Amino acid sequence: MTRFLARRGAAGAVLLFVISVLSYLLLSIPDNDVGRQILGGQAPQDLVDAKNAELGLDRTVLVQYADWLAHAVRGDFGTSWFTGEDVVQAISTRLPVTLSLMAGVTLVTAVLSLLLGVWAGVRRGAVDRFVQVLGVIGYALPGFLVTLVIVVVFAVRLRWFPAIGYTGLTESPSGWLATVTLPIASLSVAGVAGVSQQVRGAVIDVLRQDYVRTLRARGLPPSRILFRHVLRNAAAPALTVLGLQFVGLLGGAVLVEQIFGLPGIGSMTVTYTTRGDIPVIMALVMVTVIGVIAVNLLVDVMIGWLNPKARASS
Amino acid sequence: MKKIIKGTALLAACVTATALTGCADAGGGESGGSANLDIATLTLPQSLDPADATGSALPFFQAVYDTLIKREPDGRYSPMLATKWEYSADRTELKLTLRDDVKFDDGSPFDAAAVKANMERFAKGTGASAKTLADVKSIEVVDKTHVTLHLAQPNPAMLYYLSDAAGLMANPADFTKPGNPLKTKPDGTGPYDLDSKRTAIGTKWVYTRASDYWGAKLPYNELTFHYFNNETAVVNGLKTGQLNTALLQAADQQSRIESDPKVKTTKQEFDFQGLLLFDRDGKIAPALGDARVRQALNYAIDRKTMLDKLRQGRGQITDQIFGTQTAAYDQRFDSYYPHDPAKARELLKQAGYADGFSLKLPRITAIVPDALAASLQSDLQAIGVKVTWDVIDPSQVQKIYTDRKYPAMVMNIGQSPNDWVAIGGLVLPGVGNMFGTTDATVQGLLPKIQKASPEEAKTDLKALNEHLVKEAWFVPFYRMTYLHVSDGSVKVTPQAGMAVPSVYNYAPAK
Numbered sequence: 001m002t003r004f005l006a007r008r009g010a011a012g013a014v015l016l017f018v019i020s021v022l023s024y025l026l027l028s029i030p031d032n033d034v035g036r037q038i039l040g041g042q043a044p045q046d047l048v049d050a051k052n053a054e055l056g057l058d059r060t061v062l063v064q065y066a067d068w069l070a071h072a073v074r075g076d077f078g079t080s081w082f083t084g085e086d087v088v089q090a091i092s093t094r095l096p097v098t099l100s101l102m103a104g105v106t107l108v109t110a111v112l113s114l115l116l117g118v119w120a121g122v123r124r125g126a127v128d129r130f131v132q133v134l135g136v137i138g139y140a141l142p143g144f145l146v147t148l149v150i151v152v153v154f155a156v157r158l159r160w161f162p163a164i165g166y167t168g169l170t171e172s173p174s175g176w177l178a179t180v181t182l183p184i185a186s187l188s189v190a191g192v193a194g195v196s197q198q199v200r201g202a203v204i205d206v207l208r209q210d211y212v213r214t215l216r217a218r219g220l221p222p223s224r225i226l227f228r229h230v231l232r233n234a235a236a237p238a239l240t241v242l243g244l245q246f247v248g249l250l251g252g253a254v255l256v257e258q259i260f261g262l263p264g265i266g267s268m269t270v271t272y273t274t275r276g277d278i279p280v281i282m283a284l285v286m287v288t289v290i291g292v293i294a295v296n297l298l299v300d301v302m303i304g305w306l307n308p309k310a311r312a313s314s
Numbered sequence: 315m316k317k318i319i320k321g322t323a324l325l326a327a328c329v330t331a332t333a334l335t336g337c338a339d340a341g342g343g344e345s346g347g348s349a350n351l352d353i354a355t356l357t358l359p360q361s362l363d364p365a366d367a368t369g370s371a372l373p374f375f376q377a378v379y380d381t382l383i384k385r386e387p388d389g390r391y392s393p394m395l396a397t398k399w400e401y402s403a404d405r406t407e408l409k410l411t412l413r414d415d416v417k418f419d420d421g422s423p424f425d426a427a428a429v430k431a432n433m434e435r436f437a438k439g440t441g442a443s444a445k446t447l448a449d450v451k452s453i454e455v456v457d458k459t460h461v462t463l464h465l466a467q468p469n470p471a472m473l474y475y476l477s478d479a480a481g482l483m484a485n486p487a488d489f490t491k492p493g494n495p496l497k498t499k500p501d502g503t504g505p506y507d508l509d510s511k512r513t514a515i516g517t518k519w520v521y522t523r524a525s526d527y528w529g530a531k532l533p534y535n536e537l538t539f540h541y542f543n544n545e546t547a548v549v550n551g552l553k554t555g556q557l558n559t560a561l562l563q564a565a566d567q568q569s570r571i572e573s574d575p576k577v578k579t580t581k582q583e584f585d586f587q588g589l590l591l592f593d594r595d596g597k598i599a600p601a602l603g604d605a606r607v608r609q610a611l612n613y614a615i616d617r618k619t620m621l622d623k624l625r626q627g628r629g630q631i632t633d634q635i636f637g638t639q640t641a642a643y644d645q646r647f648d649s650y651y652p653h654d655p656a657k658a659r660e661l662l663k664q665a666g667y668a669d670g671f672s673l674k675l676p677r678i679t680a681i682v683p684d685a686l687a688a689s690l691q692s693d694l695q696a697i698g699v700k701v702t703w704d705v706i707d708p709s710q711v712q713k714i715y716t717d718r719k720y721p722a723m724v725m726n727i728g729q730s731p732n733d734w735v736a737i738g739g740l741v742l743p744g745v746g747n748m749f750g751t752t753d754a755t756v757q758g759l760l761p762k763i764q765k766a767s768p769e770e771a772k773t774d775l776k777a778l779n780e781h782l783v784k785e786a787w788f789v790p791f792y793r794m795t796y797l798h799v800s801d802g803s804v805k806v807t808p809q810a811g812m813a814v815p816s817v818y819n820y821a822p823a824k
Contacts, residue, residue, distance in 0.1 A: 036716075038360075039440040047440050084361050084497030085515050093514045148546075156553050163550035164557070165540075261540065261547040263517030271358070271516065271543070274708070 008300070012293040016286065020072075023285045024065045027278050034276060038082060055081055068282060078279040080272070087283045090268075095287065097166050097264035100176070101256070102249050104184035109191035110242055116192065117199025117238070121207065122226065131196060138193025143252050147186040147259050154182055164261035183256045190252070191245045198241045202234035209233075235306045243299035247292050350536040351804065351820055354548040354560035358516065358541055361497035362508065364432070364482035365439035369728070369812060372479065376817045377521040377537055379502030380529070381481035382410065382429065383473060387819055389639060389731035389810035391473050394529075395424065395483055395503070399476075405468035405765060412459045416503050416528045418485035424503055426461040429453070431486040433463075436479075443479040445744075446471070468765050470734035474811070505532050505817075517541055533821050552577065552801050559800040561814055565625040568797045578823065580798040582808040583630060583638065585726040588790035589675075589690070590740070593721035594751040599673060602721055606665040608786035612651035613658035614697045620689050621792045628795040634783050635740055635790055637729025639810055641768065642736070642775035647783045658697040670698025676720045677703040678711065690724070715745055729793065731810040733775050737763070741782070755781045 035051035052058055056067065071078060077087040120131035155163035161182045167175030206212060207230060215225050253266035265284060272280040359371035367375050384394035391399075398411040416424040430453045437447035449469040454462040465472070475481065485501040488494075495501075498515060500508055506521035513519050521537040540557060542548050545567040551557035553574055562568050563585075571577055589611070596603020617631035634647040662668060673694070677687060682703075691701045706714065714720060727746075730736055737760070743750035759778045763771045782788065796813055798806040800823070807819040 051440070079493075082360060083515055084363075084494060090515065094517075151550055156550055159554060162556055163554040164542075164547050165551070258544055259547055261542050261551065263514050267543070268516065 004304075005297075005301075008297050012290075012297070015293065016289055019289050020069065020282065020286065021065065023282060024068065024278070025061060027276070027281060028061045028064070034081060034278075037276065068279075072282070072286070077283040080280050081277050082272075082275055087279050090280065091265065091283055091287060094263050094265045094268050096168065097262050098250075098253055098257070098266055100169065100180050101183055101187060101253055101262075101264065102246060104180055105187045105191060105249055106242065106246050108184055108188045109195050109245060112188070112192045113195035113199050113238065113242075116196040118203055118226070118231070120196070120200040121203030121234075124204075128200070131200065135193040135197045138189045141189065143186070143190060144255055144259070146189050147183075147256055150182055150186045151259060166260075166262045166264075179260075179262075183260050183262060187249060187252050187256055191242075191249075195238060195241050195245060199234060199238045202237045203230060206230045206233045232306050236303045239299050239303050239306075243295050246295050250288060349534070350538065351534040352538045352540060352556065352558045353820075354540050354542055354551060354557045355814065356542060356545070356548075356561075356563075357814065362500040363494060363496035364479065364484050364502075365436055365444070366441045366497070367479035367482055368442045369478055370814065372812060373814055373817050374519060374539060375479070375482050375500070375502075376504065377506040378500040378504045378508055379482040379484055380416075380504050381477050382412075382483065383477040383481055384818070385474070385477035385809070385811065385816070387807045387809050387816070391477055394477075395429075395481075396476070399473065405767075406465045408463040408465065408472060409456075410461050410463070412461065413528070414459050418487070418503055419501055419507070420485065420487060422485065422487055423458075424483060425458045426455040427458075428483060428486050429461045430455050431489065432483050433480065435489060436482075441479070443475075446475040446478070446480045470764060470766075470768065470771065471732050471738060474730070474732040474735055478811075503528065505529065506537060532818060537817065552799055555801045555803075557801065559798070559804045559806055559820065562797045562799055563794070563813075565628045568628060568795075569626060571797070571799050576802045578800045578802050578805075580806055580808060582796050582798060582813075583729075583793040584796055584813045585728050586632060586635065586637070586790050586793045587681075587686075587724070587726045588635070588788055588792075589722055589724050590727075590746065590788055591722045591786070592718075592747065592749050592751075594787060595749060597721075597749060598719075599671070599721035601665070601667050601671045604665040604667075605785050606661040607667060607671075608789070609651070610658040610661040610665070610697060611694065611699065611789050612786050613654045613661065614699070615651075615690075615693050615789060615791060616653040617791050618653065620686075620693075624685055624689065625792070625794060628797075629792040630795075631792045632790050634779055635727070635729075635788050636733065636736055636779050637731065637793070639731035640729075640733045640736060640775070641772045642733050642779040644776055644779055647779065650783055651786075655696050662697060662699075667698075670700065672700045672702065673722065674702050674704060674720065676706045676714050676723050678706050678708055680708060681726055682724045686724070715748055718748055726794070728811075728813060733768075733771070734763070735811075737778075740788070741778075753785070755785075 033048065033052070034055060034057055035048040039048055039051055049058075056064055059067075068078075075088070077091075079086055080090065083090075116131050116134070120128040151163055154160050162179055165179055167179045169176040212225060212230065215229060216222075250266060253264060254270055255266075256262070257264045257267040258270075265287070269281070269284050272284070353373070355373070357370050357374075359368075359374045360366045362374060362378065364375060364379055380395050382394060382396040383399065384392045386392055395416060396410040396412055400409045401407065402409075410429070412426060412429065413424070418424060433447060433450065433453055437444055437450060449465045449467055449472070450463050451466045452464045454464060456462055463472070483502060484496055488496050488501050499510060505524055505527045507524050509520040509522050518541070519539045521539075523531075523535050540551070545562055545564050548557065548560045548562070549567050549571050552560060552571060562571065572579060591602055591608055591611070593599050593602045594608070601607045612633060621627055621629050621631055630648065632648045633650040634644065636642040659668075662670065682690075687703055691703075694701050704720070714723060727739065730739075738744070740746035741756065741760070743752070756778065759774050759781070763774045763778065766774070798808055798815065800806050803823055805821045805823045806815055807821075809815045809819055
């Protein structure tokens with residue numbers, strides 16, 4: 001296990017490095033004169049040049065990147081070119097918001113998908129068809145529509161939840177729960193639709209296996225067969241999809257953060273990317289990539305833990 | 315649809331069973347008297363350093379910095395850090411008398427030297443408003459409480475600027491500190507202090523009452539500005555009472571909120587939308603050099619239909635660039651060019667463009683949405699003028715000005731109550747007149763207006779407006795009605811010269 005983790009950790013570090021190089025190069029290509037953007041169209045050229053020099057933009061891209069990397073490995077991501085904020089501080093105030101959403105959505109998706117998928121896979125018949133229809137609808141509905149309906153119904157009409165804003169978990173746990181519930185609900189719809197179908201399919205597959213028939217024939221109680229044997233084997237595809245969903249959530253988070261006015265990194269990414277604020281974007285890219293690597297690792301470890309066969313083959 | 319709602323209700327119910335009690339305290343901004351005021355804004359200030367201040371972001375600054383002169387809601391000036399001001403006879407010297415009882419947070423006094431330091435820094439800086447002090451030649455410290463601005467030429471908008479971004483006073487002790495702390499830690503003499511701990515720059519700015527403010531107390535203990543990039547979230551926040559007040563620009567959002575009985579609304583006309591014809595000398599679009607062609611464009615636009623269709627009639631059609639609060643404004647010029655395509659074609663024929671011509675215009679989709687683009691295109695197509703749009707990313711807007719590639723552009727322009735601000739923005743050579751066109755009438759009128767007192771300048775201002783309308787320097791469409799909305803707990807007084815109200819303009823509703 002230690003060797004497995006070390007190998008994956010090293011691969012992750014290489015990936016991080018490659019992505020940082022590519023991102024920096026891509027971000028440096030766009031033809032927007034940062035100094036001119038910060039100072040405005042009226043500013044005389046010498047001031048613009050001075051500003052660019054102050055930001056180090058008069059150097060070659062590779063030198064700029066090397067400088068960025070040298071600071072980044074020490075945890076110094078600099079300050080925003082446009083607002084003067086410390087990048088680490090700016091991200092650390094927004095990261096908990098997005099992480100709350102993503103963790104919440106993943107938990108809700110996992111629990112509901114498991115329930116629905118197993119229910120459909122085991123009971124089949126009408127229940128199965130109902131879950132499948134639900135899945136198709138949930139998957140087909142555009143995310144923004146789901147979100148808007150949820151806001152209008154549960155926040156504006158019924159007033160059960162706040163329509164906008166975010167309360168920190170440390171500030172007020174109940175306030176936190178109230179502010180993240182609707183965003184999590186709207187992001188979970190597509191996730192549950194997708195993952196529950198995976199669970200259903202996997203459960204049906206496993207139930208058809210010979211060893212399950214054997215276990216049944218030996219008179220083991222159905223609940224024991226389900227929890228000890230079927231779920232364990234059905235977990236791998238479900239976890240893989242869940243991991244992919246988690247990564248894909250960032251895109252959905254942008255929209256949900258905007259509709260709910262949540263100060264997360266999704267909306268932050270949009271704002272800062274359109275301005276070309278390289279220090280902030282690079283830090284956001286790094287955070288995202290680390291998140292993706294960590295989730296993939298976690299999924300693999302969990303699959304291995306649940307199913308020793310998978311561990312042996314990896 | 316029923317199924318969907320049921321499904322989502324199920325989901326919500328699953329996660330929330332215990333959360334309901336928490337909803338009430340999540341919102342903040344409880345209504346009522348002296349507590350907190352939650353303001354929604356669509357303006358993102360670049361920083362809180364006054365050198366970066368612009369008129370549209372002024373409330374963020376007013377909370378922490380005082381201006382030299384206060385601008386009242388109706389546009390009159392009243393004392394703030396300066397108690398008196400007086401022009402010399404030739405209007406090239408402006409003497410200011412300052413308060414002697416104001417201190418910055420670190421105890422250093424606000425005095426004439428601080429004014430000089432602030433204004434010189436502002437003028438030398440690179441902020442969008444720095445050019446407003448271009449006419450200030452030098453600043454003379456007479457004594458601690460007296461300062462004199464020496465102007466290179468008279469500037470009828472100078473008092474306006476001192477009540478705007480250029481008049482914001484920060485603690486000069488911060489000017490020399492490394493890393494420019496003012497960007498994120500403002501230090502002024504204003505009624506509030508920024509609460510850095512609870513502020514998340516870019517999303518939420520929290521200001522708490524300054525304990526020893528020299529002036530009259532404002533009604534709220536705490537101000538919070540919430541930044542949103544869309545009005546949907548703002549309207550939801552207002553409807554649920556999480557936000558106390560906001561300015562809504564989009565017509566559909568305005569009508570969405572008006573149906574709510576609790577909500578209080580106040581209308582204000584501020585921006586006008588129109589086609590700015592830059593190339594009046596015909597350098598890149600020769601046709602525009604002929605006044606008859608420009609008049610034809612004005613006759614071609616069906617303003618009434620545009621306003622009704624695009625903004626649900628929320629606004630007032632107009633053919634002039636001057637706002638209703640200016641001296642130059644003349645009601646006649648709100649309907650000088652009726653929709654008359656036949657007359658437009660006749661004028662084009664006279665000018666030698668019987669077959670029409672092509673116009674390539676830049677388009678920023680946030681300002682020119684599809685409906686407006688299509689409407690303009692078809693109105694002009696009807697007289698033979700073929701419009702093609704170049705979609706421009708907002709981050710590239712400066713290029714329009716620096717490269718001068720386009721002969722005209724559709725813009726929304728705020729209408730200042732000060733005539734000279736409007737003239738500076740659209741008539742004098744500069745951003746709004748980037749080809750620097752002029753003519754004998756304009757050249758004759760401007761110096762007279764510039765040197766006169768506001769009362770004396772009235773006739774010439776009217777004459778200038780008439781000339782600009784008849785020569786068709788612009789193709790204005792309409793002034794847009796904006797809606798100040800409160801959740802019912804706040805009385806909002808619109809501010810002359812700004813779309814957003816000053817921070818002094820909020821009070822608990824009675």
